[in-house]
Amino acid sequence: MARIGKIVRRTFLIGSAAIVGGVAFGAYYVSRPAPNPLKPGPGEAALNPFVLIDQQGVTLFAPRAEMGQGVMTTWAALIAEELDVIPDQVRVLHGPAAAAYYNSALMGDALPGKGYDTSNFQHSLGEALGVIGKVLSLQVTGGSTSMKDGFVRMREAGASARETLKQAAANRLGVARDTLRTEAGAVIAPDGSRIPYPELAADAAKLDPVETPLRDPSEWRYLGRTLPRLDMVAKSTGTAEFGVDVRLPGMKFASVRMNPNLGGGMKGFDDSAARAMPGVEQVVDLGTGVAVIASNTWLAMQAVEAIAVEWEAAPYPPETDAIFAQIARAFDDSPNSTMRDDGDVTTLPEGATVIEAEYSAPYLAHATMEPMNGTALYTGDRVEFWGGNQAPTIIQSKIAETAGLETEAVEVHTTYLGGGFGRRAEFDFGVIATRVAMALPGVPVQTTWSREEDMRHDFYRPGALARMRGAVKDGKAVMIDGRLATQSPSRQAMQRVTGMPGAGPDKVLVEGFFNQPYAVPNYRISGHIAELAVPVGFWRSVGNSHNGFFHETFVDEMAHAAGRDPLEFRLELMRAEHAPSAGCLEAVREMSGWTGKTPEGVGRGVAFTYSFGTSVAQVIEVVDEDGTIRIARAWIACDIGLALDPETVKAQMFGGMVYGLSAAAHGKITFAGGAVEQGNFPDYDALRMHNTPQVEVRVLETNRHMGGAGEPGTPPAMPALGNALFDLTGKRVRSMPFAEHFNLLV
């Protein structure tokens, strides 16, 4: 590790000159590979930014945030599959923040199409658009994109490295490259003798990378099957290093209190009591907040709470009701994101029955288990930062800006993330940690937020309103006209990262709303962006998280208005439109033994959302136990196109569902006097062992393109629960959390 650390540090001191070029990126529009950030020392060879070989062995780089989704293991498997190394016999590291580690899939997803109807041409175009991610150096883990992004590139990286090593061996042995084969980290000569890769590294480094076709999936040994996760032993022994676990010689501990009126300033503060408290080293004025540096975190937290601060007001209406009133006013303006407008929704088909409903969804916090934190060392001309994050190149540039340094003077060490869910795609915790550390140059300072600080300074899933109008005739949906009003996380994030507001239609705003695979002849979905300064961000599944609830609760209401079974009603609309999605509904019907009827005291609900290229259907069963309602069972079927690690996909599907059910049952962030009212788990709870349903997951692979896994499990959970509660009680609730309306087991 220390050796790699040195290599990485050298990379930043010297810059990004590559000793060996990267692998060819095929038909990408911008065809020149980004500079190789791995600068090998003597006796080492960095064959491309993802493979480094030295005398100790092979190191693979998985520069995506490991926040629980298993990306480290599957990313390494993509390289190992072609490189012919055994995944648990090589080192796998996250590596530095670097342009070479851009995410090509994230921007590809910005194409305007619905997704499920993507042609091969559009898919290629999406990959070409991915180069924008490269140009912007977007090394981001988000949007359920890692496998889409790495699937071809990482196998190419492994294959090219393998053939280059073979060429080095061929030169040494004086034989043709195609007489050699590779196995378990070694080149095998025609006489059966083995040359381990490290022995070939120095020679290989002098060669141009060799291009080679990828292996046929029928030859795969690692991909498509379940591998033991590389992080599992560390995470079962308390030895996995998260951001809060970073320990450096001479380190100090800090805690922070920023203005709870989010975005507001600070009039002044009195820190006399805090300064007199034990262990306190320094109080830091952060302009819109304060921090205390102390000898341990708890002493810092106590002292920072003892500072009397006079805060300025928030730049948004101070109460929840007024905030939602402002969101509702966005309906009065013309929509900016009408991404679907089929047929004519202005004329009611003759003889049709109209259904109208309004829905709302609350603001939500991410509530990662590991509160926000960061560790920084400022030495005047450099900053080193340690912490879990989903966007190291953005953090790097923002820290540089904060410290008045060039980007190259900032080194980012990405640890494991104690949950991400989109919260760690922001950079505020890195900037704050840097500003605190700048008060003590030469001393590493770890700044840990209290749970309350974390919950009250989030970039929230925005509150959202939907106005739905639909019509059914002869048992079928003939019209859906959906209107959404909410804040735009994309525009705010764009403003935060680039300083420029986003413009044009916002696909993320209406995702999960406009792109659902139902054949409804008259179908319009419009988004109205509400201008509000409440900080909002990317919450697991983003727009899908509220839109899935709106759309699928309304479809359920339409089914009932049409006198149809809600599962059959959906299936009929879906079969002609998108067979893989219909297949998911058929799968949960079979898995759950769905009959459309339930015994007394039992309710079942179904919901479906297509998101991030993956179709997901869920059935939730609720049971009335002496007046208390328990979420008893759940069935999930997803079609992900290609499951690179089926058990990891299952874990993401049920984990995503639990995240959605937690929000549906309990989650609500409210504002009073400008500040968020909830501060800790007692008032922002989630599902626990005793109220999490038994779950069965089925993974299908008929979708034409590979979809994401980390987020698609979340959106259908909320409407499926609401629909189940309706089935049980006959009461239709159009706002969450459901614990406010039903006596749920808590």
Add this chain to the structure above:
Amino acid sequence: MATSLTVNGETHRVDLPDDVPLLWVLRDEIGLTGTKFGCGVAACGACTVHIDGEAVRSCQVSLGDVWGQVTTIEGTGTPEALSILQQAWVEHQVAQCGYCQSGQIMQAAALLAETPAPSDAEIDDAMQGNLCRCGTYPRIRAAIHGAAAKLQEV
């Protein structure tokens, strides 16, 4: 004034005010970072350790009140020598982000010490104070049952 405490069989002397919670003594003074900070109010269980074998929330036990021998996740097994419970955690591929799992394992270890073959209801009772935002509960349950079966064989 220095306080003496025994953690994982080793005695440590720490010079801190009596009211500093055990959690922060472990993490910031002794350097045992396997025990996690999650909420500070005993609502998530991430900081669970054993004192004389009993599972406690270390964020709520002041240094001055530590009444016995402390065992943390580091004291139950190591990557090279996993406990049976930790082996079950690996076998069932429980962890996702992994942040809560030290606390989950410590809570489960205390349950199994008291109830060698727990029912689902007993697991619900014992484990409901331990939050997991990744939703790994079904695999935690499976791992506890798996470890219980293994322990019966021993």
